[in-house]
Amino acid sequence: MTHDGEGVGRVDGYTLFVPGALPGERISARVTKQKKQYGYAELDELLTASPDRLNPPCDIYEECGGCQLQHFDYEAQLTWKRQHVIDNLTRIGKLTVAGDGEDGGIVVHPTIGMENPWRYRNKAAVPIGTASASGELVGGFYERGTHRIIDMDDCLIQHDRNDEALRVVKRIARYLRVKPYDETTGEGVLRHVMVRTGFVTGEIMVVLVTNGQRLPRQPEWIESLRAELPGLKSIVQNVNERNTNVIFGDETRTLWGSDVIYDELDGIRFAISARSFYQVNPSQTIALYGKAVEYAALTGNENVIDAYCGIGTISLFLARKAGHVYGVEIVPEAIEDAKRNAALNGVENATFEAGPAEVVIPRWRKEGATADVIVVDPPRKGCDSALLETILKMQPERVVYVSCNPSTLARDLRVLEDGGYRTVEVTPVDMFPWTSHVEAVVSIHRINK
Structure with missing residues (x-):
């Protein structure tokens, strides 16, 4: 496998990279891109599965x-x-x-x-956008190799409190009719949502990344988040008006609560701000x-x-x-x-x-x-x-x-x-x-x- 976890196969000496294939497997695959020395393919059929699958x-x-x-x-x-x-x-x-x-x-x-x-994971950071079919606000990770957002309500590697906080934020945003950011046009308000959770302390921080200084209906945001998220200690807004894939802009301000949440590692206590690097x-x-x-x-x-x-x-x-x-x-x-x-x-x-x-x-x-x-x-x-x-x-x-x-x-x-x-x-x-x-x-x- 490659360092990205893609299977590496060969057909008559020609190398193909196949996402989802495992070492030792025999597969049928459809070539999607060819170069002189190697190519890429999609797994069509699993002929002989690995015992590790x-x-x-x-x-x-x-x-x-x-x-x-x-x-x-x-x-x-x-x-x-x-x-x-x-x-x-x-x-x-x-x-x-x-x-x-x-x-x-x-x-x-x-x-x-x-x-x-x-x-x-003690931190979740997801882009916010609009579903192409329904027009509804969605939030989740990008589809592999694209910028299409896969709406996500339950991520198995995230702490339960992160998942719950993301569901609550999306529900509030839909109710308040906050317009999701469109990276094609540069319009819309809500770009990203980040949630941090202290595993030891149970404290939660919600960060709303906006395309502009103004967060529409801010008092209602604060009231709703406080009502629906036990353990919430901090609500933060980050402003990012640049045309970029980078999540955060330069300006961060606390809308309610503390500037930081606290957590512990092996008995050592840490104050964690919205933009702190802290292992996940x-x-x-x-x-x-x-x-x-x-x-x-x-x-x-x-x-x-x-x-x-x-x-x-x-x-x-x-x-x-x-x-x-x-x-x-x-x-x-x-x-x-x-x-x-x-x-x-x-x-x-x-x-x-x-x-x-x-x-x-x-x-x-x-x-x-x-x-x-x-x-x-x-x-x-x-x-x-x-x-x-x-x-x-x-x-x-x-x-x-x-x-x-x-x-x-x-x-x-x-x-x-x-x-x-x-x-x-x-x-x-x-x-x-x-x-x-x-x-x-x-x-x-x-x-x-």
Whole structure:
């Protein structure tokens, strides 16, 4: 399968990518697009099914683009995700992976999965539009490969409270006759709805993204949402008037309640605003960050730099075992959240600064700062080359890499290996069951100075 979860088949040596097909299956498919070296096809008939094939429990799975792997046995998914990480390490990073029972090479552990891989998401963000047939307001995920919205009332990977809040918002919008946004004409009011739910606290935030400053019938919105959503703590409006697929605009204001909701991860309390980056799978986040702390191997005296620190989630996990943690993040609002979260938990051994990691950390180095451990948790594009160069110059004893993209992880590991570091072990973590995404935590040690 490809990294997107598409089956890879061959006909007389010609490669076809087939969504919905699984390894080992024989199928009949209809070619939809041809290129010189490869093509795309749709699955017409299943001739020989894989023993790992499931009947997807979601009624709209075949249309919705939210999940890619509901037809694939969960344990088999975990095995495939581990192999996907290995393939990137060997093919892109040119790294050696230890075989089962063999010495030498990087140890890639089994993927950490979920005991119950459903209802795990604490955040839902869906576009709002108009059904072409009925003209009714709809909200849900896009159909695969299109911008047609598949109306959704029940998503099996969302927390029940998220689903209920989305149903309530759509019902209120229809009752109040709020016009959905039309991305073709740029007209209409309601563009997106985002819901956040605190798994531990039960607190709910509803964010209405509007195409303009005015939210029609705002008092009725507030009254209705408060009446129908127990646990609601915050109603927020975000204004996005740009012709873009990006969900949020620059202006955010609280219409009712608090600017934030609160939640906890492993006993650490976090204030979460409308635009905060906060991992969507709480139980797996604890596993992910727990493994990062384990790989940091802290004794209580170390200086730790947390690059791409966001609202301070990993930083506060590290601060419980480090001498001092220095966090850097490019988004100023996130740094303010990080400072607030440190204060919220009485953490005094953490310092945060806003700016690009590849700019701030080199400056810290020039000012005499040292790091025993550097933790990086970059976006999908991976680490900036200037940051990797700074890591090699600072020469920490250990680097911990938290990755959401195995291909850029492998690329960056190659740079660190060529600079005198050794990749010791990797643990994939399934943060997004039933999708093709996989995260990984990597332990990297310095081998020379």
